[in-house]
Amino acid sequence: MRGGIGWYVHHQGAGHLDRARRVAASLSRPCTLIGTFHGRDPGHPADLVLDLPDDRPIGHGDPGFGGVDGEAERPLALHYAPLNHPGLRARTARIAAWAARTNPALLVVDVSVEVALFARLLSLPTLVVRLAGRRDDPPHLEAFRAASGLIAPFPEALEDPATPDWVRAKTVYAGLLAARAAPSAAPEDGRIVVLLGSGGAPRPLADLAAAARAVPERAWHVLGTVEGEGPVPDNLHLHGFVADVLVRLAPASLVVGACGDGTLAAVAGAAKRFLCLPEPRAFGEQALKAEALARLGAAVVHEGRHDGWPAPDAWPDLVSRALALDPTPLARLADPDAIPRTAAAIEAAAARLEARG
Template identity: 65%
Template sequence: MTRGIGWYVHHQGAGHLQRARAVAAHLPRPCTILGTLAGFDTTGLAILDLPDDRPLGDAAFDGRDGAADRPEALHYAPLNHPGLRARMARIANWVARTDPALLVVDVSVEVALFARLLSVPTLVVRLAGTRTDQPHLEAFRSASRLLAPFPEALDGGGVPEWVRAKTIYAGFLTGPTLLNTEASRDIVVVFGQGGAGGDTPALAAAARSVPDRAWHVLGPVSGSGAIPDNLHLHGWVPDVAAHVARAALLVGGGGDGVVALAAAQAKRFLCLPEARAYGEQTEKAAALARLGAAIVQEGWPEASAWPRLIQAALALDPAVIGGLHSPTAAAECAAGIDALAASFERT
């Protein structure tokens, strides 16, 4: 009997679940998605919904608990948190009941180490940036293999060699590529679910600074004020890729989802990386700039800077960023995961 696998997804942003969905579609064995999944589209997926482990009350969640006496191998282990206690109990019960061959962990140091204690082999997702703190290194050490959901060319220079050697570079794990057949002069700005979103006055100032192009903004936007005729705020849309396919230029952060979208569509890209722990977006953006795959500007530009930045971005060769995309990445990743799981079934 073929044993199934589990895929743990973090609840900060939508990219973790999107990766799992893209790869699970190609897996030849059962796959259960584990995570706090309220508010996410899980249609067609086998799931194990977990109790929320975020701080009680209104504290912002950054993946750390701030405790002075927390074990050094952990990031987040608050005491007397009923959600966290129930979450781990549910994971343990699922493992005991289903006997998974492998657990993919995207991402959590604590779940990776807990799986090791449950005697479950893990494939731990390693995000971009320099993650050489002790908790990350211990999670990497506990894993059977590591999975980087980006091309090796975008890896950071400070990654230890033993971590690189343990890593499977899967490339961008996205859904099917939508070919660009209706290119226009439009600028498309994408804000993801895990970031701060856009600011209406800042977007209006940018659109006014380049009045000869239509600006289409996808994702959350806050604030109010007068909006110029060439600025269109669409909010959440189900067909982000279709909007991007018609763009002359894509503007967005340095998260995996937006960068993968730019690569899949071979779109000229103005990357505005947001501050993230471990330099996740800034290091990836710097690699894109070195390759000539994007124009990079940290922080939202002043209105006067937009004409220059857009001119530079439009001069990019889109084949460079397009070369970072592999249309078979998700299928090849699934085959690798299946082979890894099979290797544990034979032991």
């Protein structure tokens, strides 16, 4: 009898859930989404959702999750292991109960060193999602070692040159696992579209207004959450959160955004010129991806100030250089078969593990 598949979804940012849903929809086996969804509808059949109690730090007031517990005596193989946390006990108990009840073929872990190692203790094979960046610290390497395979949600062309050979050998390079823009007959009209992802802090209105004033000959359209109040230049248009991001990219002559997986997938899929502003992330995730894009001639990259956002006087030169890009190198990174190809790799791994017994 074929077992089902579990998919652990980290709750920081929207990209983890988005790619889990898209790949799960291409699997022939039932796939249970496992994670802390904070009351959100994960957009998946209810009988295939395992909602977990929260494991974020208690009493900090900050709804975010840094993944660091500050415990000096934490084992070296773990990133986050607070003591006396009832939510953490309850979530591991639910994962163990689900594994015992359903006898799954494997668990995809996107992402958590602790869940990956806990699954190994449960004798449950894992495919661990390996994000970009310099992840050569002991916890990551032990999770990679314990996994039956690794999935990189980026093309091999964006691989960090320092990644160990044995890690590369275990890796399926899935590519950019996101929806692709449908072909559009709409011509580019010179506008600049700013994509603000959900994984970081909202962008202050003052920053956007300064950018628009610095390049007044272009219309600026901002998709995502903006904070603060103040005067808005006539060429700056704030749309807030929108569901049709890909449609709104069609008329853009230039896209400005960070180097998160969702943003990169959207821009590459739409074959747009890209001004990349990598944000600070653990393990240099965005910075190292941005370096690879620059090497490929796929983006103009700017790393400025503490958060990557350019100073007002830097915008004219950055926009001019980015508009001169050939969008082809970035478009080549968007594989239209990435999602079905990844689903097929997961199915093959499940079958192989079951045959092994």
